[in-house]
Amino acid sequence: MNWNSRVRCALVSLAFTALFSAFSFRLVYLQIVKHEEYAGLAAEKHGERQIIRAERGKIFDVNNEVLAHNVPVETVVADGTHLNDRAAIVDLVSAGLKMPREELAEKFAADRRYVIIKRDVPTAVTESLRVQLRARNLRGIYFEHDATRIYPNGSMLCHVIGFTDFEHRGIQGVEASMEEYLRGQDGYRFIEHNRAGQEIVLYRGQERAPRNGYDVHLTVDLHLQDIVESEIDAAVREYHPAKATIILMRPQTGEILAMANRPNFDLNQRSQAAPEQMKNRAIIDLMEPGSTFKIVAAAAALNERKVNPGTEIFCEHGLWNFGGTPLHDHRPFADLSVKDILIKSSNIGAAKLALGVGEQKFYEYIRRFGFGERSGIELPGEIRGLIRSPQSWSKISITRIPMGQEIGVTPLQMTVAMATIANDGKLVAPRIVKSITTPEGKTISSFSPTIVRQVISPQTARQIGDALRGVVSDRGTAAAAAIPGFTIAGKTGTAQRVDPKGGYESGKYVVSFSGYLPAEHPEFVGFVVLDDAHTSKPELNYGGLVAGPIFARIGEKAARYLDLQPKEEIRKALPVETVAIGKAVAR
């Protein structure tokens, strides 16, 4: 090789070396120096964190009847950067999802990578759309698995079950209070997709499986709930009250067996419901309880041994001026025993019992019965009620509170108070959730009865119970609440309706009945309250005549369902005498 040839060879080699060195430097620059930047860009373009939705837990009644569950649906979304034939896609999607073409065209125009086209689309519709898109090789429309909440029983138990928002968050009832258990935990998966938007499974990254929500089992028995719902509907048809509430509760355990309110709404069409229809009045409505509250005054006096059931109290022949204000009874009574004060529902007698106990002690008993505090039931929005301390009582408060005026209680508090009498003086916290299980049925948590306190002695509770049996008799104010074959204990209440502007509304009453059966071994406590019932005659608007018979019908059906054996043939009590309604009278 001559010199020229050697030079040429060297030059060519040098040129190649320089070229490949440049390539190498570029390669190193791209792969090492700019690695993070370009890897990020690639991941942004082809990679995504796919959310795997957890299924919300179901809600069951005590017999495992489904109250709330999920139906699979899909959310249709579009990736504006993947759309290959917009006009054709708009036509197809518009026809498939029954959406206006203009709305779709507007959504696609933005060229965004994630546009929600429509939520809660049934899987049958999306499957058909998917097939058509594939057949015409149209790209850019995707389907995300989702679920919508369905309530098979419609309006039944609507206030207790509650509902969820469009993001599946519970916003009322058990759906809200048990949110942390029902919700579950979404999973995720890092995926990469090709130009057509299809996942490249080979490049699947880190993933975490979703944990489905736990199932919630309620204490409510749907059969008893059905009995209560049909009776409350019948009552609404007959009396057209502004509001109505019925609660059934097992006194020994505090389990709520049924809870119904009117007005109500259909859980599957909740968007059409007015706010007034959505209120669970059993726990958020303040009411003056009327004479059902006399059990507290009598229990306090008996428990403090100020009196015994036979102690005679002079009832002033129906009119007593105390503190310069007259207090009426619905009928004139002379001497009544403590037992008869409850049976005859004497306001003056109850006032004198409370006076005997004293303001501070009486207030303590009111609080011990659970009034003025939340019961802790697993439902959102429960109120405390309105119980003023003795320091803010007027001179006559001690005579008005025993007959259920000047205080505000919830229907649930009143039910719990009656359950305390039925349960030998033990106040058991009411509860509506029985257990929480995994979707496979393994119990995660089971809620046991909780005794809050011994309010009165068992002996006092039995003495009150004896008197309450007399209430549901020919001699009492609730003869119409009697059920043949069973002994019932209960108390009527007729309170004038509080006017929001102050004072009481004329001619409007809140009638109630609270009782339990069988009296000797209570299986359930019931509370029926109708606000502003319309009776054919004003003198019939009375707890014993309106709420009492409703309780009797519910009790009879419930006893049959619970297979309670009638003890003896007890005749149906005679109807109670009609009475005139006076001012500031509670019966």
Added chain:
Amino acid sequence: MNRSRRNWNAVDAASLARWIVLTAFLALTGLSYVYLTLQLYHLGERKKALENEIASLRSQNDVVSAQIAALTSRTALQRRLKEGYLKMVPITERNIVRLTTPARSAEEDLVQPVANQTVH
């Protein structure tokens, strides 16, 4: 003869064989890599198809479960009862035969205060 033998390039057969084996090995390794990568891709596609099938079956199952729940719900059954599709006759007290009185132990209603369990 000797002259022509002298002009031959000496070929190291062993070395040639070594190179051929090495090249073949590399080629096979490359082909295997491509083949296995393709297999992984196809298996991934198959996995995805199976996942979709399972999801679809689960979805169909959920839809059917929802239909069963809707058709057997108390509200639906009552509607059917009202429409006359179902006939139910209430059992009268006379027709109920009680074999034994339900036994109750004294401790049955004893309620023990307990703390609620929590989820871990």
